[in-house]
Amino acid sequence: GAGVSQSPSNKVTEKGKDVELRCDPISGHTALYWYRQSLGQGLEFLIYFQGNSAPDKSGLPSDRFSAERTGGSVSTLTIQRTQQEDSAVYLCASSRTGTSGSRGPNEQFFGPGTRLTVL
Amino acid sequence: DQQVKQNSPSLSVQEGRISILNCDYTNSMFDYFLWYKKYPAEGPTFLISISSIKDKNEDGRFTVFLNKSAKHLSLHIVPSQPGDSAVYFCAASPGSSNTGKLIFGQGTTLQVKP
Numbered sequence: 082g083a084g085v086s087q088s089p090s091n092k093v094t095e096k097g098k099d100v101e102l103r104c105d106p107i108s109g110h111t112a113l114y115w116y117r118q119s120l121g122q123g124l125e126f127l128i129y130f131q132g133n134s135a136p137d138k139s140g141l142p143s144d145r146f147s148a149e150r151t152g153g154s155v156s157t158l159t160i161q162r163t164q165q166e167d168s169a170v171y172l173c174a175s176s177r178t179g180t181s182g183s184r185g186p187n188e189q190f191f192g193p194g195t196r197l198t199v200l
Numbered sequence: 201d202q203q204v205k206q207n208s209p210s211l212s213v214q215e216g217r218i219s220i221l222n223c224d225y226t227n228s229m230f231d232y233f234l235w236y237k238k239y240p241a242e243g244p245t246f247l248i249s250i251s252s253i254k255d256k257n258e259d260g261r262f263t264v265f266l267n268k269s270a271k272h273l274s275l276h277i278v279p280s281q282p283g284d285s286a287v288y289f290c291a292a293s294p295g296s297s298n299t300g301k302l303i304f305g306q307g308t309t310l311q312v313k314p
Contacts, residue, residue: 085243112300123204123289124244124304137301172243176300187300191236191243 083107085192087173093198094163102158102195106175113156114176114189115148119169127171130156131178163199170194203227204292206305214313219277221308223290226271232293234302235264235275237286244289248275280312 086105094100106113115127126140130150141147145163150156160167174189205224213219223233231252236244250257250264250273257264263276277284290305 114301116304121209121306123202123206123306124291124302126301126303129301131300140301174243178300188246189300189302191245193241193243 085173085175085190087171087192087195089195090193091196091198093200095200096165097162099159099161100163100197102160102171102173102197104156104158104173104175104192106154106156106173107190108154109177110175110190111153111178112176112187112189113150114174115156115158116172116174117169118172118194119166124172127158160197163197165199168197168199170196202306204290204303204305206288206290206308208308209306210309210311212311212313213280215282216279219275219280219284219310219312221275221277221288221290221310223273223275223305224271225273225292227292227294228268228271230292230294230303233264233266233273234291234293235262236289236291236304238289238307239286247288277310280310282312282314285310285312 088103111132113130116124118124128148129137145161148158172194174191176187176189203226234249235247237247238244248259248262250266266273287307287309289307291302
């Protein structure tokens with residue numbers, strides 16, 4: 082079946098503008114994650130959705146960042162008033178469930194990412 | 201505060217030889233460790249994992265070793281193949297968390313020369 086898809090693949094914006102990044106998870110996956118990878122850094126956790134539970138927003142770097150997941154499927158990450166330090170690759174991942182089982186965390190399947198450049 | 205560290209940004213090995221990628225962590229509460237592989241313009245893909253109650257897990261050419269006392273794990277690839285050239289990320293699962301979120305290292309770029 083189809084994997085995780087993200088759009089756009091590249092986004093160039095001017096400082097101060099708002100951007101929306103989209104993620105389509107694998108059908109049937111109840112857990113969805115957003116990460117970002119800044120230049121030379123590892124993947125940084127941003128936010129996590131699991132079913133109808135309240136999202137784990139502990140990784141969002143500022144209140145300019147928000148995300149929603151409509152209907153338990155598609156998710157949108159919104160960055161308001163973008164800054165140059167927001168430039169990064171934003172990666173979305175989904176898994177069958179979010180919780181860790183006896184065999185460890187459920188495998189996360191990643192999309193190709195959106196490369197955001199803030200000028 | 202970097203809880204998962206990969207101190208070698210790059211590694212180059214000859215085809216057929218062993219590749220050893222290293223990872224250190226600081227949080228003794230991590231209960232699972234994972235390795236992901238990433239090709240350019242693609243998302244990371246899961247490679248292999250290990251529970252904190254084990255010290256070794258093997259899958260084909262890939263073996264992960266865990267040394268809890270040293271808070272260190274390593275990924276061995278033998279024999280290395282040119283197709284293994286990619287960025288390898290070490291990740292840890294916080295045991296106290298039920299969200300399944302992962303904490304990643306900075307990545308090590310592996311180049312396998314033919």
